Amino acid sequence: MLPEYFDFYCRTRIVAGPGLAAGFGNELGRLGGSRAFIVTDRVVRDLGLLDPVVRSLAVGGLDVVGTFDDIPPNSGFGVVMQGVEACRTAGGDILIAIGGGSVLDTAKGMNIVLCLGGDIADYQGFGLINEPLRPLVAVPTTAGTGSEVTAYAVIRDDATRSKQSLVSPYLAADLAVLDPELTLGLPPALTASTGMDALTHAVEAYLSTNSKPISDGLALHACRIIARWLPAAVSSGDDLEARYQMLTASCVAGMAFSAAMVGCVHALAHALGGLFHVPHGLANALLLAGGMEYNLPAVEERLADLAAAFGVGPTGERSRDAAAAIRFVRELVARVGLPSCLREAGVPEDGLEEAAETACIDAAIYTNPREATPEELLEVLRKAF
Amino acid sequence: MAFFKDAAELYECIGGFFKEAAKDPDMGPKIRESKLIITFEYSAPDSRITVDAKNPAAPGDFFTIITGPTDLTPDVRMSMSADIAHRFWFGKVNLVQALAKGEMKAQGPIPSILKLLPAIKPAYELYPEYLKKIGKADKLI
Ligand SMILES: [Fe+2]
Numbered sequence: 139m140l141p142e143y144f145d146f147y148c149r150t151r152i153v154a155g156p157g158l159a160a161g162f163g164n165e166l167g168r169l170g171g172s173r174a175f176i177v178t179d180r181v182v183r184d185l186g187l188l189d190p191v192v193r194s195l196a197v198g199g200l201d202v203v204g205t206f207d208d209i210p211p212n213s214g215f216g217v218v219m220q221g222v223e224a225c226r227t228a229g230g231d232i233l234i235a236i237g238g239g240s241v242l243d244t245a246k247g248m249n250i251v252l253c254l255g256g257d258i259a260d261y262q263g264f265g266l267i268n269e270p271l272r273p274l275v276a277v278p279t280t281a282g283t284g285s286e287v288t289a290y291a292v293i294r295d296d297a298t299r300s301k302q303s304l305v306s307p308y309l310a311a312d313l314a315v316l317d318p319e320l321t322l323g324l325p326p327a328l329t330a331s332t333g334m335d336a337l338t339h340a341v342e343a344y345l346s347t348n349s350k351p352i353s354d355g356l357a358l359h360a361c362r363i364i365a366r367w368l369p370a371a372v373s374s375g376d377d378l379e380a381r382y383q384m385l386t387a388s389c390v391a392g393m394a395f396s397a398a399m400v401g402c403v404h405a406l407a408h409a410l411g412g413l414f415h416v417p418h419g420l421a422n423a424l425l426l427a428g429g430m431e432y433n434l435p436a437v438e439e440r441l442a443d444l445a446a447a448f449g450v451g452p453t454g455e456r457s458r459d460a461a462a463a464i465r466f467v468r469e470l471v472a473r474v475g476l477p478s479c480l481r482e483a484g485v486p487e488d489g490l491e492e493a494a495e496t497a498c499i500d501a502a503i504y505t506n507p508r509e510a511t512p513e514e515l516l517e518v519l520r521k522a523f
Numbered sequence: 524m525a526f527f528k529d530a531a532e533l534y535e536c537i538g539g540f541f542k543e544a545a546k547d548p549d550m551g552p553k554i555r556e557s558k559l560i561i562t563f564e565y566s567a568p569d570s571r572i573t574v575d576a577k578n579p580a581a582p583g584d585f586f587t588i589i590t591g592p593t594d595l596t597p598d599v600r601m602s603m604s605a606d607i608a609h610r611f612w613f614g615k616v617n618l619v620q621a622l623a624k625g626e627m628k629a630q631g632p633i634p635s636i637l638k639l640l641p642a643i644k645p646a647y648e649l650y651p652e653y654l655k656k657i658g659k660a661d662k663l664i
Contacts, residue, residue: 302633399619501634
């Protein structure tokens with residue numbers, strides 16, 4: 139079928155290479171801004187990961203005027219507003235975000251309020267942010283969210299205990315610095331769960347009702363890289379090539395899902411994160427195979443394509459390929475040593491129903507290939523419990 | 524050419540249809556349950572319709588429809604051209620695309636908007652019926 143329309147947009151300049159965190163100073167001049175405000179978390183700071191970045195800022199002629207590092211794993215609207223205050227007080231005019239998804243998304247949320255004023259909650263919706271914000275440099279320290287290039291910031295609304303998506307092409311960073319050396323110290327469990335988040339982005343982007351030729355190419359390539367390199371990144375954390383491949387794949391998958399959006403696995407993961415603080419990557423890892431299985435009747439052909447990307451097809455029979463793709467994901471989760479069910483991840487059994495209801499009205503559900511009901515999503519959760 | 528020649532005609536067609544929906548035993552309760560105030564801001568012609576499912580409605584109605592300005596503060600604001608709105612109620616607008624193209628804007632909690640989409644599905648068949656009933660068959664698409 140000939141599609142009526144598609145669009146694709148990625149505004150981020152991406153630079154990548156080992157050691158680059160200390161060597162991107164000459165990239166900064168064209169961004170504008172001279173007073174750098176660093177957004178990060180305590181773990182990143184204590185690991186000393188800020189040091190190389192600060193050297194780059196000095197080379198680029200930027201003064202570091204302040205740092206905000208009080209960011210929890212599932213950041214919320216309140217944290218964003220604290221960050222805004224801190225940046226305003228320090229007089230920062232360019233944001234440097236160094237960390238995982240929560241840090242990057244907090245910096246994006248701060249950027250909205252710093253430029254446009256008001257409260258972060260005012261910007262829930264679509265089409266509300268239509269102008270460039272302040273320059274934002276994103277330096278990811280996990281290989282998972284791809285947030286450096288996405289048009290989204292997913293932030294918890296503490297009042298409703300739900301994850302809210304803020305959307306605008308201008309949220310993507312101006313400059314993304316991919317330095318695999320920053321991810322060398324990630325422990326195996328975190329490497330595994332964040333890597334599974336990246337894989338979920340790629341798979342759901344490929345299955346999305348909003349997929350398009352450009353995101354398809356990116357999604358399949360990300361699947362290839364992750365299938366090939368995630369186990370090595372988990373088992374040999376100091377394998378720089380595996381780290382480089384995963385950081386790149388996370389970014390490629392980020393571009394894919396920024397354009398195509400995601401589906402029921404993310405809707406469920408957002409619900410479990412909002413209600414029970416289940417880490418995002420882990421929730422995705424535990425639900426991805428089940429989500430693919432649920433969507434099988436609608437997207438068997440597409441699932442079969444994934445088998446080839448994973449290196450477990452084609453067999454010449456499409457239905458067998460689709461099943462192989464699902465099996466591959468299930469085995470991968472076990473291979474990288476993650477918990478095998480939601481119960482082990484601390485989800486209470488009597489909370490599944492509320493999670494299914496919440497997922498049904500999550501923004502991510504809208505592009506799922508099957509129109510999901512709360513009952514069907516509850517079944518997906520039960521099977522993963 | 525635009526579907527509606529002026530705000531009065533839009534209020535007659537879309538506004539009148541919303542007022543019928545307010546009595547609909549199928550859609551009405553689900554919209555009422557949202558407890559939202561939703562304002563639709565239209566351009567070409569400039570006009571606005573507010574759906575108030577928060578405050579008490581008249582007997583027989585599940586919610587209140589206000590055409591034109593109001594002092595109510597909406598929880599959700601949807602803005603679009605009147606033509607997009609007209610097409611939307613025929614079920615002929617792909618929401619994801621319309622949002623991506625900037626043809627529609629939405630302000631407010633996305634989950635509460637998404638929650639309403641299944642509830643309003645019957646409208647896609649009822650809107651053309653309503654237009655025929657009020658002698659506006661020329662507006663059918
Ligand atoms: Fe994700």
